[in-house]
Amino acid sequence: MQKTSVFKSQEGREKIRGYYDMILNAFPLGKRYVETTFGRTFILEAGKSDRPPMVLLHGSCSNNAAWxxxxxxxxxxxxxxxxxxxxxxxxxxxYRLNLQSDEYSRWLAEVLDALALKKAILVGNSLGGWLALQFTAAHPERVQALILLAAAGLVPPKQAFIEQTQKIPMDRSSAKATKDTILGDSVLPxxxxxxxxLVFEHFNPIIGALPILSDVQLAGLSMPVLFIAGISDATMDATLAAKRLKAQVPQAEVILLEGSHVITTAADKVLPFLAGIL
Known part of the structure; x- marks a missing residue:
């Protein structure tokens, strides 16, 4: 089967990547690629190599600039x-991997292997949180601690949000509406x-619901877990997600914030949590 690019056009791809690279060039960060059987993977690197490794996974319709x-x-x-x-x-x-399979977990395992990381702290936001959950359920021995920021995969998404995202390919106004829904009262530059x-204009987002982890998968998470979400998250019922996580992962720490899906200054919560458990 022929693969289909997630970009609507080559021109759109270059516009998005050009803007992205312009942003990254303003920061003194290491940049590298690693090869996997699922294609080339781009990575930003920061911090001393003798410190504990941390892997950050961004959300949907986003990239490493989110961090x-x-x-x-x-x-x-x-x-x-x-x-x-x-x-x-x-x-x-x-090219998007198969969301209904284990391809994302296999991809991430290859990335960790390429970075020579036997074990790492995983921090995942939204889609990245879903990916972190999937990987951790499959490879718990490789995760030192799991940080979930508004993570998908714990409860079904709100139907109104799914219906809104499904309109994006046909209705450009839905892109702005979806952006406003995700941001809520968050103020961004x-x-x-x-x-x-720019992303919504030139990129084809995931428009369906992501698979939900089973109780058995969640119950296997024995490492320290932190879940942070906004109680006004328009993409999911954050309170219900926190309740389900605590039921299956009793050691999980939950922080529910006033706010929407976007969580800013996550480090303010993540660093004290890790300092207390590592």
């Missing part, structure tokens, strides 16, 4: 690797908002 506000703080304590997920608007492979609209 730029937190990387400085996180890399003072950890050797941080921010990874562009394949099939998202970053610099990794432009104008450059970030401009980039989000």
């Amino acid at each position: 730029l506000g937190d990387l400085s703080a996180l890399s003072r304590e950890y050797h941080a690797f921010a990874v562009d997920i394949p099939g998202e608007p970053g610099n990794s492979e432009e 104008a450059e970030v908002l401009q980039f989000m609209m």
